[in-house]
Amino acid sequence: MIRLAPLLALLLLPARALAEPGMQRTQLPLSKIFDHPIFSLEGTHVELFSLLFLFLLTTLVMAVRKRRQLIRHVVQLVSLFVFFYVVFSCLGVFGMIRNTIHGISLIGTVHTESFFWMSLPVCVLAFSLTSGPFFCGWICPTGTIQELFTMLREAATRRRAPRATPVNLTLLAIFFLGFLYLVFTVGEERRLFVEDSSLYWAASTILVSFLVLTGLADDIASRALRWVSFLSILVSAVFKTIITSPVHFAFVDVFDPASAITTLVLGVSSIFVGRAWCRYLCPWGQLMSLVHRFSRVKIVASASACTSCGACVSACRVGAVEIGRVRTEHCQLCFACVDACPHGGIEALDTWRAPAAAEAEVREGRAP
Numbered sequence: 001m002i003r004l005a006p007l008l009a010l011l012l013l014p015a016r017a018l019a020e021p022g023m024q025r026t027q028l029p030l031s032k033i034f035d036h037p038i039f040s041l042e043g044t045h046v047e048l049f050s051l052l053f054l055f056l057l058t059t060l061v062m063a064v065r066k067r068r069q070l071i072r073h074v075v076q077l078v079s080l081f082v083f084f085y086v087v088f089s090c091l092g093v094f095g096m097i098r099n100t101i102h103g104i105s106l107i108g109t110v111h112t113e114s115f116f117w118m119s120l121p122v123c124v125l126a127f128s129l130t131s132g133p134f135f136c137g138w139i140c141p142t143g144t145i146q147e148l149f150t151m152l153r154e155a156a157t158r159r160r161a162p163r164a165t166p167v168n169l170t171l172l173a174i175f176f177l178g179f180l181y182l183v184f185t186v187g188e189e190r191r192l193f194v195e196d197s198s199l200y201w202a203a204s205t206i207l208v209s210f211l212v213l214t215g216l217a218d219d220i221a222s223r224a225l226r227w228v229s230f231l232s233i234l235v236s237a238v239f240k241t242i243i244t245s246p247v248h249f250a251f252v253d254v255f256d257p258a259s260a261i262t263t264l265v266l267g268v269s270s271i272f273v274g275r276a277w278c279r280y281l282c283p284w285g286q287l288m289s290l291v292h293r294f295s296r297v298k299i300v301a302s303a304s305a306c307t308s309c310g311a312c313v314s315a316c317r318v319g320a321v322e323i324g325r326v327r328t329e330h331c332q333l334c335f336a337c338v339d340a341c342p343h344g345g346i347e348a349l350d351t352w353r354a355p356a357a358a359e360a361e362v363r364e365g366r367a368p
Helices: 007-011 047-061 068-085 093-105 111-131 134-139 141-157 166-189 194-214 225-238 257-272 276-280 283-292 311-315 336-340 355-363
Strands: 297-301 346-350
Touching: 047 068, 047 111, 047 134, 068 134, 068 141, 068 336, 093 111, 093 225, 093 283, 111 134, 111 283, 134 141, 134 283, 141 257, 141 276, 166 194, 166 257, 194 225, 194 257, 194 276, 225 283, 257 276, 297 336, 311 336, 336 346
Parallel strands: none
Antiparallel strands: 297 346
16 A cells, blocks of 8 residues: 655654664655566666656756746656655665666676666766756755755745844754754664764755855855765775665665655755755765766856846855856756846757857857
8 A cells, every 4th residue: 555654754753763673664654656676677677767757757848938947846746756656776866876886897797787777877967968967956856855945944034045144043053953962862772884974964064054154164165075975975886885865765665764864954954055965065966067067958148138136146046146157067957047037148058059159159158
């Protein structure tokens, strides 16, 4: 029987309840639609076809201009459903890197299994190269959870950009103390393993967000930490040391309180800094940033059409837009800035179809 418990019902469970010795540790309040793989090809599941469905759906609706952001949010919710209730294996930001390394190591030995492990990450990279990094802005469940928390804050405060007020800084500090309490509480009942190292990423997200809000760290400069995150996961994958991703608890039927706590931390941090995880520590986001430099579709701004109204800056929740400029390396192709510009001064550009025209637009200031 399918039991669709809300995500927050798990996230808000007290840590002691998560670590209760009598609790059934192999079952989470997230049930899968498929109890067994649909296809028998060397353990291949439905993941690849689910992801292809999401990518094809997104590429079709991205071109729709009318109420595009509402459509994007619907796609995000559909993606959450697919990832949490259909997908079997871990497709988290850590798992995507680890699966790629493992698949590469199997080349020349077990071809079908190598294809299975590499298919999903390669699919994401291929679509990102041809259509831009819309996986981050439209499909990624970690990004969606962060955006949901940000939207809650925006609805409550009626402000797009958070302010570094004493109240906000105090609340963030209190939340950090609460996070430490949860970690120590779980640690009393359950020995924390290397797999639970995602808690370090959670702590780093809170600290970096606090430093950026206080002005002690620069927002753009702090994004270089994604390199540290990426290299850390890459090294752990090479040496076959598993570190579970945020939202890992939803992908597989395991007892993973560290992943649940980390997911909660990423969401709450996004109340104070929009998509804080995507900005500062997401290793897959760093890889997407590199791919986007060569991708076919890019968002560009027209210097001549810009009136410095700031609508695009306010619309971008990942902080990729400055007045008159879009930072390609941070853009997630959500089209929020395009839809928010009242003068049509920001648009999606096909840089492969007309490279000469694209170069001219760069010289005119229309592209970063």
